[in-house]
Amino acid sequence: MTSPLVVAIDGPSGSGKSSTSRGVADRLKLAYLDTGAMYRAMTWALLRAGVDLSDPAAVAAAAERVTLSSGTDPLAPTIHVDGTDVAAPIRSDEVTGSVSLVAAVPHVRELLVDLQRAAIADSDGIVVEGRDIGSVVAPDAQVKIYLVADPAARAARRAAENGSTDAAATEAALAARDQIDSTRTASPLKKADGAIVVDGTHLTLDEVIETIVGLVGERS
Numbered sequence: 338m339t340s341p342l343v344v345a346i347d348g349p350s351g352s353g354k355s356s357t358s359r360g361v362a363d364r365l366k367l368a369y370l371d372t373g374a375m376y377r378a379m380t381w382a383l384l385r386a387g388v389d390l391s392d393p394a395a396v397a398a399a400a401e402r403v404t405l406s407s408g409t410d411p412l413a414p415t416i417h418v419d420g421t422d423v424a425a426p427i428r429s430d431e432v433t434g435s436v437s438l439v440a441a442v443p444h445v446r447e448l449l450v451d452l453q454r455a456a457i458a459d460s461d462g463i464v465v466e467g468r469d470i471g472s473v474v475a476p477d478a479q480v481k482i483y484l485v486a487d488p489a490a491r492a493a494r495r496a497a498e499n500g501s502t503d504a505a506a507t508e509a510a511l512a513a514r515d516q517i518d519s520t521r522t523a524s525p526l527k528k529a530d531g532a533i534v535v536d537g538t539h540l541t542l543d544e545v546i547e548t549i550v551g552l553v554g555e556r557s
């Protein structure tokens with residue numbers, strides 16, 4: 338019996354992972370898991386509980402008490418904390434500015450990697466996006482993609498999405514998050530062994546989706 342298809346899509350902040358992964362999952366009729374949303378939801382829960390995020394032991398202990406659930410329909414993904422829909426608040430500046438601290442705590446990663454592997458095991462095929470999917474969460478994924486785009490393109494797209502006129506500030510914020518995510522000790526952002534680099538700088542979203550759907554067709 339062949340195992341269900343797993344497509345791992347990693348890359349730096351704002352490179353297009355979520356939009357691309359949802360598009361690929363929709364095209365191939367697969368489930369979709371946004372692991373960044375899980376780290377954001379954990380951060381939201383810890384902020385709400387008043388946990389000192391600069392204290393890794395306090396973060397690790399409090400994380401044990403948080404119940405997360407992710408809905409994996411690529412057309413309507415969901416994320417809940419203890420039954421509360423947190424899809425909107427996890428995108429706040431406060432969460433975005435704190436999430437890298439929480440994601441650097443090894444026990445938080447253990448808890449969330451367990452949930453991610455359970456979602457993969459429950460699926461009949463899935464696209465999973467994040468920073469460590471091809472390297473840690475699903476190293477045996479049949480297709481691994483490392484999606485990149487130039488910092489200026491990423492910042493311009495993110496600024497347009499947020500209605501910001503300050504692309505320079507957006508670029509600095511993306512660079513700061515990438516620096517923390519790629520230099521932390523626990524599961525840093527990196528290209529996984531065997532991952533194919535896709536550079537979306539000069540491609541439309543549809544072209545990136547088409548490229549990855551083609552790679553999946555070749556390799557699965």
Ligand SMILES: Nc1ncnc2c1ncn2[C@@H]1O[C@H](COP(=O)(O)OP(=O)(O)OP(=O)(O)O)[C@@H](O)[C@H]1O
Nearest residue numbers: 349350351352353354355356494498537540541542
């Ligand atoms: N190839 C593309 N061409 C134009 N715009 C794109 C392309 N890919 C993604 N975008 C846009 O760039 C923005 C960032 O994309 P997206 O949220 O998918 O990135 P991400 O890598 O998931 O970000 P994050 O790491 O912060 O979660 C969105 O507004 C999205 O619509």
Ligand SMILES: Nc1ccn([C@H]2C[C@H](O)[C@@H](COP(=O)(O)O)O2)c(=O)n1
Nearest residue numbers: 372373374376436440467468469518
């Ligand atoms: N597998 C993952 C996914 C995400 N993170 C961290 C790093 C990001 O700064 C943060 C939010 O992710 P985003 O919503 O921007 O994709 O979560 C991680 O460490 N590992």
